Amino acid sequence: MKFSTTLILSSLALAIGSAFAADAPIIGLITKTETNPFFVKMKEGAKAEAEKAGAKLMSAAGKIDGDTAGQITALENMTSAGAKTIMITSAGDAIIPTVKKIQAKGVQVIALDSPFDGADALYATDNYKAGVLIGQYAKAAMAGKPAKIAMLDLFPGHPVGAQRHNGFMSGFGLKANDAKSNELSTAPEIVCANDTNGDRAKGQTAMENCLQKDPDINVVYTINEPAAAGAYNALKKAGKEKGVLILSIDGGCQGIKDTEAGIITATSQQYPLKMASMGVAAGVEYAKTGKKATGYVDTGVTLIAKTAIAGVDSKDTKVGMDLCWGKK
Amino acid sequence: MSTISKRNIPWGVLGPWIALAITCLFFATQSSRFLSGGNLSLVLQQVMVVGVIAIGQSLIILTAGIDLSCGMVMALGGVVMTKFAVDYGMNPYLAILCGLGVTTVAGLLNGLLVTRMKLPPFIVTLGTLNIAFAITQIYSGAQTITDLPPAMTFLGNTFNIGSTEVSLGTVTMLILYALAWFVLRETAPGRHLYAVGNNPEAARLSGISVDRVLLYVYALAGLFYGIAALLSVARTGVGDPNAGTTENLDAITAVVLGGTSLFGGRGIILGSLVGAVIVGVFRNGLTLMGVASVYQTLITGILVILAVAADQMSRKGAR
Numbered sequence: 001m002k003f004s005t006t007l008i009l010s011s012l013a014l015a016i017g018s019a020f021a022a023d024a025p026i027i028g029l030i031t032k033t034e035t036n037p038f039f040v041k042m043k044e045g046a047k048a049e050a051e052k053a054g055a056k057l058m059s060a061a062g063k064i065d066g067d068t069a070g071q072i073t074a075l076e077n078m079t080s081a082g083a084k085t086i087m088i089t090s091a092g093d094a095i096i097p098t099v100k101k102i103q104a105k106g107v108q109v110i111a112l113d114s115p116f117d118g119a120d121a122l123y124a125t126d127n128y129k130a131g132v133l134i135g136q137y138a139k140a141a142m143a144g145k146p147a148k149i150a151m152l153d154l155f156p157g158h159p160v161g162a163q164r165h166n167g168f169m170s171g172f173g174l175k176a177n178d179a180k181s182n183e184l185s186t187a188p189e190i191v192c193a194n195d196t197n198g199d200r201a202k203g204q205t206a207m208e209n210c211l212q213k214d215p216d217i218n219v220v221y222t223i224n225e226p227a228a229a230g231a232y233n234a235l236k237k238a239g240k241e242k243g244v245l246i247l248s249i250d251g252g253c254q255g256i257k258d259t260e261a262g263i264i265t266a267t268s269q270q271y272p273l274k275m276a277s278m279g280v281a282a283g284v285e286y287a288k289t290g291k292k293a294t295g296y297v298d299t300g301v302t303l304i305a306k307t308a309i310a311g312v313d314s315k316d317t318k319v320g321m322d323l324c325w326g327k328k
Numbered sequence: 329m330s331t332i333s334k335r336n337i338p339w340g341v342l343g344p345w346i347a348l349a350i351t352c353l354f355f356a357t358q359s360s361r362f363l364s365g366g367n368l369s370l371v372l373q374q375v376m377v378v379g380v381i382a383i384g385q386s387l388i389i390l391t392a393g394i395d396l397s398c399g400m401v402m403a404l405g406g407v408v409m410t411k412f413a414v415d416y417g418m419n420p421y422l423a424i425l426c427g428l429g430v431t432t433v434a435g436l437l438n439g440l441l442v443t444r445m446k447l448p449p450f451i452v453t454l455g456t457l458n459i460a461f462a463i464t465q466i467y468s469g470a471q472t473i474t475d476l477p478p479a480m481t482f483l484g485n486t487f488n489i490g491s492t493e494v495s496l497g498t499v500t501m502l503i504l505y506a507l508a509w510f511v512l513r514e515t516a517p518g519r520h521l522y523a524v525g526n527n528p529e530a531a532r533l534s535g536i537s538v539d540r541v542l543l544y545v546y547a548l549a550g551l552f553y554g555i556a557a558l559l560s561v562a563r564t565g566v567g568d569p570n571a572g573t574t575e576n577l578d579a580i581t582a583v584v585l586g587g588t589s590l591f592g593g594r595g596i597i598l599g600s601l602v603g604a605v606i607v608g609v610f611r612n613g614l615t616l617m618g619v620a621s622v623y624q625t626l627i628t629g630i631l632v633i634l635a636v637a638a639d640q641m642s643r644k645g646a647r
Contacts, residue, residue, distance in 0.1 A: 034465070037471070153621075155621075156620075192615065192618070194621050197573075199571075200568055200570070201377075201560065201563065209370075209374075209611065209616070212361055212366075212367050212612065212616060213359075213616045226472075226568075226570070230564065327471050
């Protein structure tokens with residue numbers, strides 16, 4: 001008697017509990033890596049928004065940049081666990097078939113930061129615009145002096161790498177591919193282009209080799225702030241850090257500190273937290289009303305520079321520090 | 329005593345050097361800047377981290393093992409030594425020792441898992457790769473450690489030979505290679521290592537404690553990864569938790585290009601130095617020529633296959 005009562009009561013409790021849980025929409029967030037401060041901030045934003053909206057957040061990540069296999073596994077696992085919306089920063093187009101598969105099961109898939117074909121919606125920085133802003137700043141800062149440009153890129157074929165690179169060229173006044181292209185444009189003013197993987201040490205090596213090729217490089221575009229720090233190291237070792245402009249993109253707190261310290265001349269700041277909170281809001285909306293998010297929302301980019309230049313709209317490093325992501 | 333050295337002579341030894349010479353000659357014709365002292369010194373600095381990791385990797389590969397965790401262990405060592413010095417205000421030399429200690433312990437862990445648990449080195453080090461990475465990221469909070477005391481980066485300092493700047497780190501790498509070469513060639517432990525790699529059963533029967541040799545090899549490799557960490561810290565000037573992501577494959581590439589067989593028991597340690605330098609020379613030379621980076625990767629892949637094929641052919645020849 002006692003046993004069956006307990007059984008009935010506990011199954012009732014379980015049923016009630018899961019009924020409550022069933023009300024809370026389950027939203028997944030899959031980032032490229034777990035620990036890059038950019039994605040840490042994104043997860044923070046997602047968690048905060050999820051708590052506010054009463055949603056349950058599941059998170060996962062690939063192991064390293066480019067780990068599409070890890071992301072595919074996470075997509076499948078989250079779908080089986082009941083996630084109705086999954087936000088993902090794509091590590092590569094290899095995830096597209098899996099995305100299609102789970103979309104057929106009714107899951108809304110939102111791309112954050114990195115675009116891919118077939119996502120229901122995209123909340124991302126306009127990476128092309130981010131490049132254009134620093135390109136414009138560099139052009140104005142050069143004030144007509146002939147430029148010898150080094151491009152320190154990510155690696156071939158990545159849309160974000162291509163957009164930032166081509167955007168920079170466009171902003172600088174050089175003919176370049178548009179935002180839809182995955183190919184890196186070239187120009188005679190660009191005397192050297194090398195890949196860095198967005199890594200500090202590789203950025204240093206790339207800059208050193210570029211300086212060997214042409215010691216008179218005076219403008220350096222870098223894919224992100226760790227690569228910029230590496231490039232600065234190389235310039236400093238060659239005694240050239242004073243006369244060279246280093247441009248970058250990201251707006252992380254370490255990067256803004258580097259901008260304040262004169263290591264980076266100007267950087268375009270982007271807002272991962274906004275991407276995630278918008279994604280969560282879209283997930284909650286889908287769960288409540290069945291209406292999917294669509295289209296592309298630009299989550300904004302701000303040019304941060306220590307020295308303002310006439311004709312180019314920028315904000316100073318104090319603003320940058322207030323809005324930066326990562327540990328302050 | 330000389331039976332081992334006789335088997336290792338032709339292809340395996342000369343091949344990498346010839347390849348390096350041809351490569352340098354080629355780039356010298358393509359760019360007047362290539363053969364300058366400054367440029368070559370730069371290339372050596374660029375390869376010194378992978379070069380030192382490759383010493384540890386060579387020792388392990390000579391025993392027919394492999395170590396996928398080397399890059400991550402190096403990153404862990406770098407983060408530990410810099411964080412100890414900067415965050416806890418520890419004496420920099422003591423902090424460096426702590427970093428070396430951590431990487432040696434990591435190597436020892438690999439060795440214990442391989443010898444006591446009899447697990448395949450590939451699997452073991454695949455696991456420790458992830459563990460080391462995770463610990464590094466968690467401990468550092470994914471933040472780089474900056475504002476290091478000058479004592480930590482002293483290996484980045486240079487001195488002049490003529491008008492060429494040579495980095496202390498490069499000299500360190502060369503000295504370590506010379507030491508490793510001497511020990512492997514002229515001492516009993518070195519011969520035991522080759523014996524274990526060649527034929528562990530025969531080695532055991534001739535009285536060599538195979539487990540003890542392997543344990544020492546993995547722990548010693550860990551120490552080398554720690555030294556590589558110090559070189560990495562000296563080069564970049566920071567403790568970087570994201571360092572070392574591709575160093576494992578880069579080190580294995582260097583070892584293979586240098587003519588060491590992945591099957592163990594054959595190979596000259598200096599070959600790994602040549603292998604590492606070849607990769608650096610290509611990266612530098614192709615940049616000087618203005619060739620896109622993606623071709624460096626293509627060429628490295630082709631070279632690796634050529635090197636392994638050459639090793640296979642010389643194996644057949646020796647039989």
